[in-house]
Amino acid sequence: MSLTAVKPTLNSLPTITTLSNGLTIIAEQMPVDAVNFNVWFNVGSAVESNQINGMAHFLEHMIFKGSQKLVCGEFEQIVEARGAVTNAATSQEYTHFYVTSSPQDFAHLAPLQLDLVLNSSLPESEFIREKLVVLEEIRRAKDNPRRLAFEKAMKICFPSLPYSRPILGTEEIIEPLTRQQMYDFHRYWYQPPSMTVNAVGNLPVEDLTAIVADVMGDLRREGQQTFKPQIMAELPFNVIVREDYTDSALQQxxxxxxxxxxxxxxxxxxxxxxxxxxxxGQGKLSRLFRSLREEQRLVKGIGASNMNHQVQGVFYIASQLDKGNLGKVEQEVINHIKDIQDNGVSEAELNRVCNLVANQFIFHSEKPSDRANLYGYYYSQLGSLDLAFSYTDNLRSLTVDDIQQAARKYLHVDAYGVVRAMND
Known part of the structure; x- marks a missing residue:
């Protein structure tokens, strides 16, 4: 087993260690009486084929059903008995599992978590039972009008990209999936080169790293793969693409x-x-909130977001409003974008937002779980922590011209997608 340790620059604290089998370990000591152990895999719904859409999320459920060393439910019982907590999440481009425990319990729980994710037994009986749970989750999602509108929007935005597919999958796809398909998916993707293991808390970095390395150092999969499907970005909209539909479940x-x-x-x-x-469109001081909600009373709520994926993102503005105001609100949004394109934003406006974002970034990095999630996200998505460490500096280096040029370059006022879900 060989270790290559690199101390990142840019005022960083964590130590990054790469094992000879491709596994990355990121460790940091923090003076907080806890340790967060966070295992990230570079696999989510974006790497699935259409025939197994939803497999990554389904597998996340099944990971907790036991391993070579642990029977179904045993891991959660051990975690609970020690006053620790565990959970997991699946996205388009990653899946991660975490345990937060006391420092004295880390050496016991971390190897069990690694065994669970890497040596999952995927018992057939639990596969059948958990499939029913996932199918019920999909049915509940279909009954959520807000989620339905967002899924329709993603299908318009990404007609050729896997970002348009639901992370949960569909009933038609999940129902016929077999345990063998899940086993093959797990063996292909859950392997050291696809992993970033983060340990942050009140233990020496050397101990945090060694405990993981002792478990993982010699692990290799037969036919170990690191291939990921190539995703090509969609071209920008060149016309306005609309979809209108009626949903009786909507109140607005x-x-x-x-x-x-x-x-x-x-x-x-x-x-x-x-x-x-x-x-x-974020916060009560944002332009759209002040204009469309507070001053003109055209919407009940409105917000803007820049949703990030690795290859391509989506900038969207979502609003809740009376049906009679749909056309007027759409035009008002375009007017606000056009105003920024023509006149830019003020230095005071930019400084307020940049300070707010920078402070949020700092405040959300104070706990071991915050740091471990930050490191796992940046390293799994970008293969480096440099942009995490330089985030606030890069943010504060933005100019009013940068914001105006971004609006001009990407938010075309005569070419975009729009979904309108109307109540009866």
């Missing part, structure tokens, strides 16, 4: 306007769009 109509924008691989543009989203 909903509208989502969207633009295709760069992904995380174009980080500088992404950062400018993040700030632009806040200026337009």
């Amino acid at each position: 109509s909903r509208m989502i306007m969207m633009w295709r924008v760069p992904g995380l691989i174009s980080f500088h543009d992404t950062l400018a769009l993040d700030v632009l989203a806040m200026i337009l």
